Amino acid sequence: MGVLRRHFAQWLSGPLGPGFEELIMSITLQVEVPQDGTIALSWEKDRRVRAHTLLVVRTGMVPAFNAWHLGGKTNRFVLQNLSRHQRYRVALIAANGEASAISPWFEVTPRLGVAPRCDGEAADIVECVSRIQNVTVMPQDQRMTVYWKRSAGFADKVVLDIFAGDRLLRQLDIEPEVSSISLDAQRGIDLENGTVHSVRLHTKFSGVLHNTTDKTFCITAAQGEERAANATMAGKNLVYPTLSVMPELCFFDDDEEDTLPTQPLSIVCGTCGSHVEWQNYQLVCRNCGAQFIPNGRGDFLDMSRLRFGTCSCCLPKKIIVQRLGSETLACAHSGKEHIRASGSAGYWLIEDLPFGLCQCCRPRRPLVKVDERICCSKSNERHTHEDGTWVLVPSDPVFDASAIDDLLDQGLAEICSTGVSRASAATNRRAS
Ligand SMILES: [Zn+2]
Ligand SMILES: [Zn+2]
Ligand SMILES: [Zn+2]
Structure with a gap:
């Protein structure tokens, strides 16, 4: 079992003055491999710390980056079911809004008998920030x-x-x-x-x-x-806007024929037989008010008959579809997830969620308010708001990575910058 201890202090912000002692922060991070596939991290409690950020990089040809924001009172975190053939780098940031401290990077292979290594310097995170x-x-x-x-x-x-x-x-x-x-x-x-x-x-x-x-x-x-x-x-x-429901990637090509018609389309309303007009990026029946959207194969669908309705990301609006083998609803054009808003008929886009996404799950799930507490809608884990971000107050500070590896093995996920996201239709096409 490899155990390493390092102590590192870093000053940030401001001229020295009253309260200066409060600005000195430090972290002592301890990294252990108690069994194959597991990395156990622990650190000393510091009452001044309001939030921790645990950084994990899976090294290799395509590095994957994961960060967990944890509450100030959390002082350990366990990563389970990692691959014992992979090398990971871990580091920890402690912060209280005015000051922060960062540990060195530890290099860990989660295999019994392989000791974690530490490079002794404060981790340089600038080169690891996404662009x-x-x-x-x-x-x-x-x-x-x-x-x-x-x-x-x-x-x-x-x-x-x-x-x-x-x-x-x-x-x-x-x-x-x-x-x-x-x-x-x-x-x-x-x-x-x-x-x-x-x-x-x-x-x-x-x-x-x-x-x-x-x-x-x-x-x-x-x-x-x-x-x-x-x-x-x-x-x-x-x-420029497009009428097609072809995947969004296509319109980065900016295909001329894919853009809006300059001449009015000649479409007849399926309900009343009147002429359908193109106005405000909508196809509307002049007589009965029915609205239509193209399905991408030359047909036009009556919007009132769509099972999940139309998206709120695109204009012209596109169909919402359910992803195969899942409950997830997404815009057929942009691939953006439409999250069922509890207590109403509408949908949330991630950018409109009142509390954003959780810190416990990968892929991350919406945070919701339950009995005056902010919790993950999937795991129910509690989150608190510290220095402008939601941090996880874990009931059990363990992250099981097997779900991620399962998704990766089945080709149902791709590694994105904050973890793993389920592969979209566009990704599958790109890969094939
Ligand atoms: Zn009509
Ligand atoms: Zn859309
Ligand atoms: Zn969660």
Whole structure:
């Protein structure tokens, strides 16, 4: 059994002054392999610490990054059912809003007889923070949708800055699982047509913004005028609304024929036989008000007959489908999960969840309020709010990784930057 102890102190923030003693923080992290496949971590309690972040990197050709935010009183965590053929790096951050301390990285192979190694220096996490790439914007009528990809690495939030001209309109903190968001009046963001808007993204980790992107510019414009309005823009990184329900990846190609028709479609209402019109990104019957959406194969479906309704991510709206072999509902076009909102008929997108996602499960699940407590909707584990993030107060500080490996083995998951996400249809296609 390998046991290592290290002590490390780090000062952050501010000139020295009264209360200076309170700013000195340190961590003593102890790493053990009590049996094959298990890493047991423990550390000393410090009453000043309000939140811990446990960092775990699975090394190899494609490194995987996992971070758990734990309460200040938690002083141990066990990872079970890891592969004993993999090498992991672990480190711990302790923080109280004003100061933080970080342990060194420990290299651990969870196999009996292989001692964990420690490099003795405070872990450098900057190089492990995720980056935002491929920012693409779709301008619409008083609305923009922003799309991005995120590289493997740690991220607590993706931070999105929205500008009108040079003026910062809003800054949004978004869960790192989210890779696109629509911005419009419904989300409290007023985008005037004809104004040059721009967006810029960062990754937030451990309270610090990292890896700021360049700005992407566009001009919001009425339906049908989006392309012309943006003709003078740099031209790069813009896409336009599409009627098709083909997967979203296709429209990064910005296929000409995939965009909205400039001529009115000639469709006849299946209910009353009247002419169906194209207005405000919707196909609406002029006579009876029935609405239709295309199914991608040349047919148009009556929206009132759809089992799960239409998505709230795209405009034109797309069908919500149930993923094969699961309860999960997702937009057929963007792949975005639509979470059933308890107590109402509607759905939540991850970016609209009132409390965000949990710290206990992988993939992470929504946090919900139960009897004035914030709990994971799947595990019921309690979470508290510390320094702007939800931290897990584990009833039993054990994480079982076997579920993750099962998903990986079946090809049902892919490793994303904060853990494992279930593979989307698009991923399966990419892989084949
Ligand atoms: Zn009709
Ligand atoms: Zn959608
Ligand atoms: Zn959970």
